[in-house]
Amino acid sequence: MKVTIIDYNAGNVQSVLFALQRLGVEAALSSDPETIRSADKVIFPGVGEANTTMGYLRERGLDEVIRGLEQPVLGICLGMQLLCAHSEENDTECLGIIPQQVVRFKPKEGxxxxxxxxxxIYNLDPALFSPELEKEYxxxxxxxxxxxxxxxxxxxxxxxxxxxxxxxxxxxxTQFHPEKSGAAGAAILQQFLNL
Incomplete structure (x- = not known):
């Protein structure tokens, strides 16, 4: 199985690589469109700021590459937000794959x-989550x-x-980081790899 992690200067790439290695998978880290398109599974990680990241993706044509992917794709954290239509973070037009809005928390006191x-996490869909992960942290x-x-x-x-x-x-x-979520996160990554 060929797994490619999209390389676009995201901050959590090494921890994703290590999490996959623990599952016995050696993933490629690449920004090359053909390497990404030819993968069996694609992971779109992210730690950073939405507007700068979308600019980076557009400059390299990776926005169109991602939109055109037909194999299973897993976005993580900022990667999830960028799959959506729009983010309030610096008024950013995102990839528009999932027609949802990304908004800033409005915290109450404390x-x-x-x-x-x-x-x-709860109300889990079996596509990505096994039933025993209901209420896991x-x-x-x-x-x-x-x-x-x-x-x-x-x-x-x-x-x-x-x-x-x-x-x-x-x-x-996932908005959370499966690569930093212990056994529960490993189970989620494994279920993605099994798709």
Whole structure:
């Protein structure tokens, strides 16, 4: 199985590579369109700022490469947000694959932004989550989120309920970091690899 991680200067690439290695998978890290298109599975990770990242993708034509992918694709954190239509983060037009909006948390008193730490996920879709992961804890770091909607395949609560994961067709995505989420995260990555 050929797994490619899209290389676009995202901050969490090494931890994703290591998480896959722990599962016995040697993934390629590449920004080459043909390498990405020919992969069996594609991972679109991300830590960073939406507008700068979208600019980087457009300059290299990677936005069109990603939109055209037909194999299973997993977006992680910023990667999930960039799969959506628009982000409030610097008023960014995103890839538009999942027609959802990315909005900034509006915390109440005592609630800190960014949302950072372990939260449980629930209402899990079996496409990406085995039933025993219901209410398991996974690791989040983010200031922007996607509200629950028709493409939500997992939910979590911080400030309000929101999408912990999304899916549209072959595109799946998690707001949390499966590569930093211990056994639960490893199980989610393995289920993605098994698709």
């Amino acid at each position: 609630e800190k932004i960014p949302h950072m730490g372990w939260n449980s 996974v690791y989040f770091v983010h200031s922007y989120f996607v509200e629950s909607g028709p493409y939500t395949i997992a939910t979590t609560d911080y400030v309000q309920p929101f999408s912990a994961a999304l899916r549209k067709g072959n595109f799946m995505a």
